[in-house]
Amino acid sequence: MRKFARFSACVAASALVVWACAAQAQEPTTAQEYMNRGIDRYANNDKAGAEKDFTVVIQMEPSNAEAHNRRGNARADLGMNRDADADYSRAIELNPYYASAYDNRGWLRRRLNFVSGAIADINKAIEIDGNNAGYYYDRALCYSDKGDRKDAIVDFSKAIELNPKSGVYLIDRAREYRWDNQLQNALADYDKGLEILPKDANGLEGRGETKRLLGDFGGAIADFTTALTVKPKNWVDESWCRVQRGLAEVAVNDLNAATEDFNKVLAIQPHYANALYGRGLVALKQGNKDAAKRDFDQAVAVQPDLKNKVADAMQKEGPSTAGRPTTTK
Numbered sequence: 664m665r666k667f668a669r670f671s672a673c674v675a676a677s678a679l680v681v682w683a684c685a686a687q688a689q690e691p692t693t694a695q696e697y698m699n700r701g702i703d704r705y706a707n708n709d710k711a712g713a714e715k716d717f718t719v720v721i722q723m724e725p726s727n728a729e730a731h732n733r734r735g736n737a738r739a740d741l742g743m744n745r746d747a748d749a750d751y752s753r754a755i756e757l758n759p760y761y762a763s764a765y766d767n768r769g770w771l772r773r774r775l776n777f778v779s780g781a782i783a784d785i786n787k788a789i790e791i792d793g794n795n796a797g798y799y800y801d802r803a804l805c806y807s808d809k810g811d812r813k814d815a816i817v818d819f820s821k822a823i824e825l826n827p828k829s830g831v832y833l834i835d836r837a838r839e840y841r842w843d844n845q846l847q848n849a850l851a852d853y854d855k856g857l858e859i860l861p862k863d864a865n866g867l868e869g870r871g872e873t874k875r876l877l878g879d880f881g882g883a884i885a886d887f888t889t890a891l892t893v894k895p896k897n898w899v900d901e902s903w904c905r906v907q908r909g910l911a912e913v914a915v916n917d918l919n920a921a922t923e924d925f926n927k928v929l930a931i932q933p934h935y936a937n938a939l940y941g942r943g944l945v946a947l948k949q950g951n952k953d954a955a956k957r958d959f960d961q962a963v964a965v966q967p968d969l970k971n972k973v974a975d976a977m978q979k980e981g982p983s984t985a986g987r988p989t990t991t992k
Contacts, residue, residue: 694723713737728757732764762791796825812843830859834866864894875911883911902928909941936966
């Protein structure tokens with residue numbers, strides 16, 4: 664047994680040496696090899712490893728604009744925002760026609776809420792390369808941040824023209840149409856986008872809300888329900904989805920289901936104004952004006968702009984809804 668153990672140990676040690684030699688042989692030696700490994704690491708979500716490899720490239724080739732641009736991407740993903748901005752700026756200094764570096768710096772500046780600077784950078788990217796759908800999409804997001812619906816829709820439309828198979832572009836333009844109250848256009852885009860990305864939770868939520876606003880409450884409930892099954896756990900998003908589904912359920916008089924949705928939200932976020940408002944609607948429909956008033960008062964205290972909606976609901980429902988039948992899921 665001892666001889667066998669000693670033999671096994673020797674074999675293991677030899678294998679370790681062979682592996683170490685192989686690993687050493689595979690270690691990059693040229694700037695291009697470090698660049699290639701950095702690209703692979705970045706693609707495999709090893710952002711820290713990629714950042715190190717691109718740094719080696721820059722040490723070996725200080726005027727390599729691509730390495731600065733790629734290191735900027737890695738640093739941005741690592742939260743090294745100032746360093747990332749410096750890398751993008753250096754890439755542009757080295758290559759003033761580097762459209763990707765302008766767009767990347769614009770994307771970073773948008774993330775840092777410097778929207779006007781972001782738009783200026785992406786304008787330059789589009790000036791250099793006017794056929795890149797991604798640049799128009801990024802600028803559309805900037806316009807959307809500013810509340811400039813018209814220009815956002817124009818840029819989303821250009822991005823879709825250049826890349827008509829992008830479900831993301833269609834779903835984001837649909838959202839912009841919805842915010843601009845162009846509900847039929849929004850619905851058409853959501854339908855097309857969800858044909859491409861049938862499990863996109865944002866698309867399902869957005870289409871559900873569009874259907875709710877158009878009065879298709881059954882369709883809205885179906886979309887919200889599907890969204891809740893495919894969306895990664897994120898309580899903020901789940902709360903919004905449950906509240907909107909609850910409001911659709913109120914509209915079809917499914918008060919038990921609506922109450923369940925509102926209560927689930929309020930159990931985690933007791934001051935969620937729209938959930939309080941929705942539960943107040945349920946109480947009002949059930950003829951319990953005292954409970955409705957308590958929820959409405961809390962909702963308005965948290966979100967004063969609900970005051971008119973509460974007044975409309977009180978006037979519309981009044982006490983005459985007592986005993987209205989409820990349904991279950």
